[in-house]
Amino acid sequence: MKSAINTTTAIGLTFEPLDLTLAYPFGISYGTSEVSNNVLVKLAYEGHVGLGEASPASYHSETPATVMAVLAEIAEKQQEILGSDPFAAVEVSRRMDLMIAGNYSAKAAVEMAMHDLAGKICGQPTYKMLGLSGHAYPMTDFTIGIDSPEMIERKTKEAVDAGYKMLKVKVGTSYDHQIIKSVRKMAPNLPLRVDANGGWSVKQAIEMSKFLAENGVEFIEQPLPKNALAEDFRLVRQNAAIPIFADESVCRANDVARLAGAVDGVVVKLAKCGGLLEAIRVISTARAHSMKIMFGMMIESSIGVTAAAHLSSLCDYLDLDGALLLRDDPYQGAAYDDGYLRLPDGPGLGVSKRK
Ligand SMILES: [Mg+2]
DSSP states (O other): OOOSSOTTSOOEEEEEEEEEEEEEEEEETTEEEEEEEEEEEEEEETTEEEEEEEOOOGGGTOOHHHHHHHHHHHHHTHHHHTTTOTTOHHHHHHHHHHHSOSOHHHHHHHHHHHHHHHHHHHTOBHHHHTTOOOOSOOOBOEEEOSOOHHHHHHHHHHHHHTTOOOEEEEOOSTTHHHHHHHHHHHOSSSOEEEEOTTOOOHHHHHHHHHHHHHTTEEEEEOOSOTTOOHHHHHHHHHHOSSOEEESTTOOSHHHHGGGBTTBSEEEEOHHHHTSHHHHHHHHHHHHHTTOEEEEOOOSOOHHHHHHHHTTGGGOSEEOOOGGGGBSOOSEEOSEEETTEEEOOOSSBTOOEEOO
16 A cells, blocks of 8 residues: 655754743742743644744753754754654654653654644644544643732732633742732632642641641642652652642653652643653553643643643643743644633644734
8 A cells, every 4th residue: 555645755853942921920939930941843744834842941951952952963863863754753752762861842842743743734633633532621720920929919810800710829938828828818719729849848748738728729739859759758648638749750651650659640741751642651650550630831832732732631630821821922722711721623733823
């Protein structure tokens, strides 16, 4: 049988900086940023262009410079890595892992562009190409970053006025009680979860969990530092008043087993696992260990958000608000609608440049 694909055409990779300005400076326990320096990836094949986005985080050992260096290497090794089959995302992903260690946000950008490309060639959305329905997904939350209590009140009020139905609050400071009080003053009844980004000790996490439970907080993300022992997470989980999720401590599927029984759930992100295929493996591994799944993201445009949203039917909780935190999102894709991120109908990721 003759292939419908002209396998002599090489998949061409180009990339450029994608600097995203935040609506407000975004504070987390590691520091505050006003701009997210991401990288846009384009894969070209026979008149089709697949889009991808890398959102490097220094706490995962990536910067815009390392992303560009990795992408330059992939472009240079076009034949060995990208080849000429736009439907071979599994193989491209595997070849990237064999030839380049780590650098998962760079790899995620290439892999999401492969899915976008394949979907565009077939005229089908990525979730369908992956065997998913694209229906029945949870609401997404909206994140309030670390700031002064006055600013947190103001941001919370704006979020409530804008119609956001669920909030995530960044903590891990010396005034976490005040942060929660400020949020609860303006949003007494909204579902709430917190993310300490590794800012607490075991003792602090257990103590804070009781205060958070009293304030109607659903769960705590990453209470302990990234490299904390599984035994310490287990101790927190056994004594905490609410469930514990691991984010920075779990990147790839092989990190999940280490924390099995030590946390209630894991946070999956394309930028830390290396793409949609590995994200599905992380989710499957966590499910096999009876863990809950939250899908999160870095500060990303609608390219990265929408790529993640294609897997949202596999998750229990969504934290896909990266593009909602931007002053101007240069792309449009999954759109926020009454608490939910609605997937676009277009082929591939369904993302286009905002006019
Ligand atoms: Mg987190």
